[in-house]
Amino acid sequence: MNYFPDEVLEHVFDFITSHKDRNSVSLVCKSWYKIERYSRQRVFIGNCYSISPERLIARFPGLKSLTLKGKPHFADFNLVPHDWGGFVYPWIEALAKSRIGLEELRLKRMVVSDESLELLSKSFVNFKSLVLVSCEGFTTDGLAAIAANCRFLRELDLQENEVDDHRGHWLSCFPESCTSLISLNFACLRGEVNLGALERLVSRSPNLKSLRLNRAVPLDTLQKLLMRAPQLVDLGIGSYVHDPFSEAYNKLKIAIQRCKSIRSLSGFLEVAPHCMSAIYPICGNLTFLNLSYAPGLHGNKLMKLIQHCRKLQRLWILDCIGDKGLGVVALTCKELQELRVFPSDPFEAGNAAVTEEGLVLVSAGCPKLNSLLYFCQQMTNAALITVAKNCPNFIRFRLCILDPIKPDPVTNQPLDEGFGAIVQSCKGLKRLSLSGLLTDQVFLYIGMYAEQLEMLSIAFAADSDKGMLYVLNGCKKLRKLEIRDCPFGDAALLEDVGKYETMRSLWMSSCEVTLGGCKSVAEKMPSLNVEIIDESEQMEFNLDDKQKVDKMYLYRTLVGHRKDAPEYVWIL
Amino acid sequence: MSPPLLGVEEEGQSRVSSPSVECISHNGLGIRERNYLGLSDFCSVDSSGVPDDNGNNLNLKATELRLGLPGSQSPERETEHCFLNSGKLDEKTLFPLLPSKDGICSSSQRSVVTGNKRGFSEVKGTIYTEKKWMGHGAVPDSQSLQPVSHGKYSVAQASVKKDGPANVVQEQPCTSNGTKVNRTDISNNSSAPTANRAQVVGWPPIRSFRTKTLTTSSKNNDEVDGKPGPGTLFVKVSMDGAPYLRKVDLRMYSTYQELSSALEKMFSCFTLGQCGAHGTPGKEILSESKLKDLLHGSEYVLTYEDKDGDWMLVGDVPWEMFIETCRRLKIMKSADAIGLAPKAMDKSKKDC
Numbered sequence: 001m002n003y004f005p006d007e008v009l010e011h012v013f014d015f016i017t018s019h020k021d022r023n024s025v026s027l028v029c030k031s032w033y034k035i036e037r038y039s040r041q042r043v044f045i046g047n048c049y050s051i052s053p054e055r056l057i058a059r060f061p062g063l064k065s066l067t068l069k070g071k072p073h074f075a076d077f078n079l080v081p082h083d084w085g086g087f088v089y090p091w092i093e094a095l096a097k098s099r100i101g102l103e104e105l106r107l108k109r110m111v112v113s114d115e116s117l118e119l120l121s122k123s124f125v126n127f128k129s130l131v132l133v134s135c136e137g138f139t140t141d142g143l144a145a146i147a148a149n150c151r152f153l154r155e156l157d158l159q160e161n162e163v164d165d166h167r168g169h170w171l172s173c174f175p176e177s178c179t180s181l182i183s184l185n186f187a188c189l190r191g192e193v194n195l196g197a198l199e200r201l202v203s204r205s206p207n208l209k210s211l212r213l214n215r216a217v218p219l220d221t222l223q224k225l226l227m228r229a230p231q232l233v234d235l236g237i238g239s240y241v242h243d244p245f246s247e248a249y250n251k252l253k254i255a256i257q258r259c260k261s262i263r264s265l266s267g268f269l270e271v272a273p274h275c276m277s278a279i280y281p282i283c284g285n286l287t288f289l290n291l292s293y294a295p296g297l298h299g300n301k302l303m304k305l306i307q308h309c310r311k312l313q314r315l316w317i318l319d320c321i322g323d324k325g326l327g328v329v330a331l332t333c334k335e336l337q338e339l340r341v342f343p344s345d346p347f348e349a350g351n352a353a354v355t356e357e358g359l360v361l362v363s364a365g366c367p368k369l370n371s372l373l374y375f376c377q378q379m380t381n382a383a384l385i386t387v388a389k390n391c392p393n394f395i396r397f398r399l400c401i402l403d404p405i406k407p408d409p410v411t412n413q414p415l416d417e418g419f420g421a422i423v424q425s426c427k428g429l430k431r432l433s434l435s436g437l438l439t440d441q442v443f444l445y446i447g448m449y450a451e452q453l454e455m456l457s458i459a460f461a462a463d464s465d466k467g468m469l470y471v472l473n474g475c476k477k478l479r480k481l482e483i484r485d486c487p488f489g490d491a492a493l494l495e496d497v498g499k500y501e502t503m504r505s506l507w508m509s510s511c512e513v514t515l516g517g518c519k520s521v522a523e524k525m526p527s528l529n530v531e532i533i534d535e536s537e538q539m540e541f542n543l544d545d546k547q548k549v550d551k552m553y554l555y556r557t558l559v560g561h562r563k564d565a566p567e568y569v570w571i572l
Numbered sequence: 573m574s575p576p577l578l579g580v581e582e583e584g585q586s587r588v589s590s591p592s593v594e595c596i597s598h599n600g601l602g603i604r605e606r607n608y609l610g611l612s613d614f615c616s617v618d619s620s621g622v623p624d625d626n627g628n629n630l631n632l633k634a635t636e637l638r639l640g641l642p643g644s645q646s647p648e649r650e651t652e653h654c655f656l657n658s659g660k661l662d663e664k665t666l667f668p669l670l671p672s673k674d675g676i677c678s679s680s681q682r683s684v685v686t687g688n689k690r691g692f693s694e695v696k697g698t699i700y701t702e703k704k705w706m707g708h709g710a711v712p713d714s715q716s717l718q719p720v721s722h723g724k725y726s727v728a729q730a731s732v733k734k735d736g737p738a739n740v741v742q743e744q745p746c747t748s749n750g751t752k753v754n755r756t757d758i759s760n761n762s763s764a765p766t767a768n769r770a771q772v773v774g775w776p777p778i779r780s781f782r783t784k785t786l787t788t789s790s791k792n793n794d795e796v797d798g799k800p801g802p803g804t805l806f807v808k809v810s811m812d813g814a815p816y817l818r819k820v821d822l823r824m825y826s827t828y829q830e831l832s833s834a835l836e837k838m839f840s841c842f843t844l845g846q847c848g849a850h851g852t853p854g855k856e857i858l859s860e861s862k863l864k865d866l867l868h869g870s871e872y873v874l875t876y877e878d879k880d881g882d883w884m885l886v887g888d889v890p891w892e893m894f895i896e897t898c899r900r901l902k903i904m905k906s907a908d909a910i911g912l913a914p915k916a917m918d919k920s921k922k923d924c
Contacts, residue, residue: 078774160782
C-alpha cells in the first residue's frame with residue numbers, strides 16, 4: 001500500500017487543508033490514519049459534546065489550532081436556556097495539562113469564563129490567535145489576561161460576544177514588547193477604552209491589518225489611528241459623529257485617503273450621516289461593507305455611499321435601505337456575492353422594511369449572488385421563482401418573513417412553489433432557512449431536489465409528519481436540522497433513527513414529539529445523546545410517556561452523556 | 573365585524589373565568605376586545621376599569637420574553653395584574669375552535685404571542701386537526717386559506733396603516749377568535765403608528781446581541797423625551813414560596829419605588845400574613861434607600877443576582893447602575909436574608 005516513506009506522505013498531506021478531506025484521508029488505511037493524525041495541526045469540532053478533550057489530545061498530538069462550537073444554533077434566539085452548557089474551561093484545562101502547543105483557539109456559542117481565558121493565556125507559550133464568536137461569560141478582565149500574557153499574540157477577534165465590560169484598562173495590559181498584532185476586533189465591547197493605550201498599541205503594531213473599534217472610540221482617535229496604520233485592510237469604525245466643518249473632520253479625510261488598502265469596512269455604531277463623504281475615497285475598493293449596526297445611516301446618504309462601492313462582494317445592511325435602495329445595490333454592485341438584510345425594527349410592523357421587490361431587483365442585477373440572509377415584510381412565489389431563475393448559484397438561502405406564517409400576499413397561497421423553485425434551481429444549495437406559510441409540499445420539493453443540503457431551519461411550517469419524512473429521506477447530506485413549532489411527531493422522529501448518526505444534530509422545539517418517542521430514540525441509538533430541555537420542571541412531576549416534549553436536542557457523540565448538564569436538561 | 577362566537581355581550585365589569593375571557597382594552601373609547609376562545613390570554617385592567625378582585629385572570633404578558641421594542645405595551649405594565657398560572661393547564665380545559673370559524677381562526681391563531689411554552693403548539697395542534705377536517709392532507713385548500721390569509725393580511729394592513737383604537741375594530745374578526753396576539757397593544761398605545769407584531773419567543777430569528785445593540789443605538793440617537801428608552805430588560809423574579817416565577821422589564825421603571833410597587837402588585841397573591849404595612853402605594857417615596865424601609869415592614873426582602881453571580885440587596889446602588897448589573901431578582905424571606913441586610917432584620921423584628 002505504501003510506496004513512499006512516511007515523510008513523503010506527510011508532505012503530500014500538508015497540501016490537504018480542508019477538514020473534510022483530511023478526515024477522508026485518515027479513513028483510507030491504518031498507515032494513512034497514523035500519518036495524518038501526527039501531521040494534523042488544525043481540528044474543527046462542530047459540537048463540543050461529540051468528543052472529549054482527552055480523546056482529541058490523544059489522537060492529534062500536533063494540534064495547533066482548535067475550533068469548537070458549543071450551543072445549538074437556536075440558542076442565538078433565546079430558545080436555549082442560559083446555562084445549558086458549552087463550557088470551554090474543561091478543554092483549556094485538558095490542553096494545558098498536555099503537551100499540546102496550542103496556537104489558535106476559535107470558539108462559537110460557548111461559555112468562556114475569565115478563568116479559562118487566564119489559564120489559556122498562561123499555558124501556551126506560542127499562543128497567537130483567539131477568535132470568539134457569540135460567546136459569553138467573560139469580562140474585560142479575561143481580555144486583560146490575554147493581552148498581558150500572550151507575548152506573541154497576533155489576533156484577538158471578538159465578534160458579537162456578551163462581554164461584561166469593566167471599562168478600559170485591558171488595552172493597557174498589552175506590554176510594550178507586544179508588536180505582533182495583526183488583527184484586533186473589540187467592536188462588541190460596550191464600555192470605554194483607554195484611548196491613549198489604543199493609540200500606542202496601534203503605533204507599535206506595524207503588521208496590523210484588521211482593526212475594529214467599539215463605539216467608545218471617537219472620531220479624532222480614529223483619525224490618529226488611521227494616520228498610524230495606513231496599511232489597514234479591514235476597518236471597523238466605532239463612533240462616527242462629528243461636525244463636518246471641524247478641523248478633526250478635515251484631518252480624518254486626509255487620513256482616510258492614505259488608507260489605500262482598506263477592503264473591508266464595518267461599524268458606524270454611532271453615525272452622523274452628513275459626514276459620510278470622507279469615506280467615499282475608499283469605497284471604490286471595498287469588497288465587504290457591513291452597515292448592519294448603523295441604523296442612523298439611511299435614505300439618500302446611504303444610497304450615495306453605496307453608489308461608490310462598485311466592487312462590493314459582500315454587503316450587510318439594515319432593511320431601512322428599502323426596496324429602492326436595493327435597486328441601487330443591484331445597479332452598482334455587480335460583483336455582489338453575499339447579501340444580508342437585517343431588520344432595523346423587528347417587532348414593529350410596517351416600518352421601512354423590504355419586500356420581495358428588493359430581492360428580485362438584486363437577483364436581476366447581481367448574477368453572482370450565492371449567499372442570502374433576508375428579513376422582509378413579505379414574499380411572493382413569483383418573486384422566489386424569478387430569483388431562482390436569476391441566481392442559480394445559491395449556496396446559502398435564508399429567508400425570514402417577519403410574520404412567521406404569512407402566505408403570498410398576492411395569491412394567498414403558501415410559499416411552497418417559491419421555495420421549491422429555489423431548491424430545484426440551486427443545485428449547490430447547502431443551507432436553507434424557510435419562513436412564511438408552508439405546507440408539506442415544500443418539504444417534498446426539498447427532499448427531491450436539495451441534494452447538497454447540509455443545514456435546514458424550519459419554523460411554523462408543514463401540516464403533518466410527512467414534511468419531516470420527506471426531508472429525512474431525501475436530503476442525503478443533511479447534517480443539521482432545526483425545527484420549531486411544527487406538527488412533527490413521533491412517527492416522523494422514529495422513522496429512521498439511524499439517520500441521526502449521519503448528522504451532527506437535530507433540534508426540535510414546540511413540536512409534537514413525546515417523551516416516549518424521545519426515549520425510544522435514545523434506546524435504539526446509544527451513540528446519540530438525546531437531551532430534553534425543560535425549564536418548567538414538568539418532566540419531574542409528569543413522567544407520562546405521552547407527554548409532549550417542549551425542547552429536544554439530539555446529537556451524535558463518541559463520549560456518551562455529558563456530565564455538565566444543568567438540572568433542567570434530562571439526557572435520556 | 574363578525575358576530576361574537578358566544579354571543580356574550582357584557583356590560584358592567586365582571587370578568588368571566590370561563591373559556592371565554594373578556595379583555596378590556598386600555599383605550600379611552602371603551603372598546604372591548606373579546607376573546608371568545610379564551611385561550612390563555614392576558615388580561616390587563618385599565619386603572620379606571622375593572623377592579624381586579626378575582627384571581628382568575630391569565631396574564632401571560634408578564635411572562636413573555638420579548639426581545640424588542642415594546643413601547644406600545646408600556647401603559648399596561650403599570651396596571652394591576654393578577655394571574656392564575658402560566659396558562660398551560662388552562663389551555664387544555666378550553667374548548668377547541670368551532671368549525672365555522674376555523675378558516676379565520678386558524679391563521680390568526682397561528683399569529684400567536686406568548687411566553688407560554690406550550691401555548692403555540694397547543695394551538696397548532698388544533699389547527700392541524702381542523703385542517704384535516706377540511707379534507708385535504710398535505711396541501712391545504714386554497715379556498716379555505718383565502719379568508720384566513722386575506723383576513724390576516726388585511727389585519728396586518730389595517731394595523732400598519734391606522735392608528736389607535738380604530739385598529740381594534742378592524743381586527744375584531746380575527747382577534748375575537750381568541751388569538752393571543754397583543755392586539756390590545758395597538759389600541760392601548762395610540763401614539764404608536766404601527767402595530768405590534770405578534771411576538772413569539774425567538775422570532776424573528778435575530779441574535780440577541782444584535783437586538784440589544786440596535787436598541788442601544790437608537791436610544792443614543794433619539795432625542796431625549798423624558799420617557800424610558802426603548803429596549804427591554806426582562807429579568808426573572810422569584811419569590812420564596814411562590815409556585816412559579818415572573819418576569820419584569822426593568823426598563824419600564826426608573827426608580828426603585830416603581831419597581832417595588834410593581835413587584836408588590838405582581839406578588840400580592842402570595843404574600844400572606846405580612847406583618848406591618850406592605851408598603852403604601854399612594855405614598856410618595858422619593859429616596860431610593862427607602863426601598864429597604866418599605867420592605868422592612870414585611871417579612872420579605874428584595875434581592876438581586878448581579879453579573880458576577882452574587883446576591884445583593886436591592887437599593888444600594890443608583891438605579892442606572894442597578895439595571896445594568898441586575899440579572900435576576902428574588903424576593904427572599906427576611907429570615908433568609910440575614911447575611912445581606914442586618915438592618916432589615918432588626919427593623920422587621922421591631923415592626924412585627
